[in-house]
Amino acid sequence: MGTISRGFTGRRSLADAKLPPGQYLTTDFPVLSAGPTPHIPLDRWEFVIDDGTNVLRKWDWKSFRDLPTETITVDVHCVTRWSKLGTSWEGVSIDTMLADVKTDASHAMAQSYGDYTTNLPLKDLRNKQAWIAFRFDGKDLVPEHGGPARLLVPHLYFWKSAKWVRGITLMHQDKPGFWESLGYHIYGDPWREQRYSGDE
Amino acid sequence: MAGHVAGQHVDVRVTAPDGYSTVRSYSIASSPNSDGRIELTIERLPNGEVSPYLTQELAIGDRLELRGPIGGWFVWRTEQTEPIQLIAGGSGIVPLMAMVRSRGFSASTVPFRLLYSVREPGAIFYRNELLALSDHNHSVGIAYAYTRAAPKNWPRPPSRIDASLIADTTWPSNLVPTCYVCGPTPFVESATDLLIASGHGRDKVRTERFGPIGERK
Numbered sequence: 001m002g003t004i005s006r007g008f009t010g011r012r013s014l015a016d017a018k019l020p021p022g023q024y025l026t027t028d029f030p031v032l033s034a035g036p037t038p039h040i041p042l043d044r045w046e047f048v049i050d051d052g053t054n055v056l057r058k059w060d061w062k063s064f065r066d067l068p069t070e071t072i073t074v075d076v077h078c079v080t081r082w083s084k085l086g087t088s089w090e091g092v093s094i095d096t097m098l099a100d101v102k103t104d105a106s107h108a109m110a111q112s113y114g115d116y117t118t119n120l121p122l123k124d125l126r127n128k129q130a131w132i133a134f135r136f137d138g139k140d141l142v143p144e145h146g147g148p149a150r151l152l153v154p155h156l157y158f159w160k161s162a163k164w165v166r167g168i169t170l171m172h173q174d175k176p177g178f179w180e181s182l183g184y185h186i187y188g189d190p191w192r193e194q195r196y197s198g199d200e
Numbered sequence: 201m202a203g204h205v206a207g208q209h210v211d212v213r214v215t216a217p218d219g220y221s222t223v224r225s226y227s228i229a230s231s232p233n234s235d236g237r238i239e240l241t242i243e244r245l246p247n248g249e250v251s252p253y254l255t256q257e258l259a260i261g262d263r264l265e266l267r268g269p270i271g272g273w274f275v276w277r278t279e280q281t282e283p284i285q286l287i288a289g290g291s292g293i294v295p296l297m298a299m300v301r302s303r304g305f306s307a308s309t310v311p312f313r314l315l316y317s318v319r320e321p322g323a324i325f326y327r328n329e330l331l332a333l334s335d336h337n338h339s340v341g342i343a344y345a346y347t348r349a350a351p352k353n354w355p356r357p358p359s360r361i362d363a364s365l366i367a368d369t370t371w372p373s374n375l376v377p378t379c380y381v382c383g384p385t386p387f388v389e390s391a392t393d394l395l396i397a398s399g400h401g402r403d404k405v406r407t408e409r410f411g412p413i414g415e416r417k
Contacts, residue, residue, distance in 0.1 A: 003265045005214040007257040011249045012220055022223055031385040032409050034273050036392040036402050081223055114402060144389065182272030196270065 018075075020190035023083040029145065030082055034178070037143045038114040038164050045148055047132065048111075048167035049101055056101050056170070061148070064132070067092045072131065074154035076161070077190040089152055091133030094125045105170035109177060110151050110162040117177035118162050119186070120153065122170065129155055132165060157188040157195070204228050204238065206302035207275035207295045207380070207408075210268035212240075214250055224250045227294040227408075228269060231301035241325060243291040274380060274408040278302060282378055283311040285371045287361075287391045289383020290318060292410050293325050296382055300333070300340055313341040313377075315369050317361055317387065320349035343369035366394045373399030382408040 019025065042061045049057040059067075069092055075085045109119050124130070133152040134141050141147030146163030153160045159179050180186050185194040193199060208228055215221035230239035244255040258264075276284060276299040284303075286296040293316055303312055318324055324344070333339045345361045346354065356365070371377040379400055381391045388409050395405050 003213075003215060003263050004217055005253070005264065006259075006262050008214045008216050008250075008253050010214070010216045010220050010222060024222060030409070031389075033407060035407055036396055036405050037389060038402070080225060144385070179273075183270065 018085070019083050020077050021193045022195075023077055023081055023190065026082040026084055028082075029084060030078070030080070031144050032078070032080060033163065034116065035114060038112075039143055040113050040148060040164065040166075042148060046166065047097075047149070049097065049170065050167065051103065051105065051170045056103070057097070059097075064092065064149075065134075067096055070131065074152070076154055076158050079157040079159055079184065079188070079190075079195050088137055089131065089133040090135035091131035091149075091152055093128065094130040094132065095128065097132065098126065101170075103170050105172055107171040107174045109169045109171060109175060110160075110165055111167045111169060112162045113164040113166050115178075116162055116164070118151075118160050119171075119175055119177040119180060120156070120160055121174070121187075124153065124156065125168070129153060155189075157185075157190050159184065160188055203232055204269035205271075205275045205277055206231060206298040208269035208271040208298075209295070210238070210240070210266045211270065212250075212254070213265040213267070214253060215265070222250060225270070227298065229294050229297050229301075231298060231305040233305060241291075241294045241297070274382070274406050276302060276378075276380065278306045278308055280378065281310060283371050283375050284313070285377040285379040285395075286312065286314040287370070287379065287381045287383075287395075288314065288316045289381075289387030289391070290323065290410075291325070292381075292383030292387070292408070294382075295408060296380060297326055297329075299380065303340070304333075311341075311371075313343070313369070313371055315343050315345065315361065315365070317345040317347060317383070319347055320358075321346065321351050341369075361391060361394065363394055363397065366398055370395075370398075373401075376401075376404065379405045380408075381405060383410055385409045 045061045047059045048055055069090055071090045073086055073088050076087055077083045105122055108122050109117050111117055131152045132149050134149040151162040151165045183197055185199055188194050209225045211223050211225050213221055213223045226240045228238050229241040242251055242254050244251045288296045334342050346358050347360055348358050350358045379395055381388050388407050392405050
């Protein structure tokens, strides 16, 4: 147990039991980004899966929106400690987008407009664990929250859910993305509280 | 805790006697220095869970559990030589003040400008220190924006920052400054849009968004 803070009583909430360690519940939806919000016109938007050399698959907005979609409700957990439960999204499953892609890659780097990147094991993007989401809470995803489309990977800290996503580069070894190069954990499992690079 | 870089923050954990604990992040307000102490500036939120405790209950001699320093992006290092534009909204001044103090502590002459937006004059943090800086040569150019109530005879009526204020008080984009913008999210969105519109490269603008956390709506 940590150092007792003399005189602190705190405010517990019933929902605390369902949260990963060190998180608290918010009904808000905070915005955190490293830089300015990109604004991408839909007629220029594209999503590319490549292997670092060759483009394997590519969609423009129209062909992307022709793909089958799902509506999902998930909890999201930010490394800055807020958690938002029961968030509703509509998106295309990454399983759908990887369906015709033959690869023996082990990892992936999500690439965003505005040069943000984040890395994940490829298996964390498969098996109904990840989506390219374009609607939140019944409305088109706004730029502040990553619109027109963001990666959504709710089982990891939310910095892995890259906003303004524009593609995935498949890799044969892991490589740190933006925040991972700046002291954040290479994997980021909220249930093991893997926030920073020193964490187990 | 190891020495820090201006702009970094710490995670403060408070623990009740029954073991319940919660953590909040606070920017380090002090410059990196040699005496091993850090200063945190904490805004008391009326409905906050932790800030009322830290600002009203905590007494000299009490122990706090900290983790950090954390942060590798929204930082200013004394090795940087380019002009620096700081834009603060409300309590967003805290990490920017650490940068200003770091510049002072290292006797740097890197050109700094600060645009500090507050609701009204009483809301200015570090007032006397900022006043002293304004009076000094080789110091930081400081401009204020008042959004609800301005001092008497202030040339601008109370208003949010806009393109004309950016043009009048901040480094022009052709000097290629690195810009640091900190404050509540709507403020940061607006200020960064204005900077980009006035010609600053997107890669030259770093942001940190603050805000009350926990149940709000």
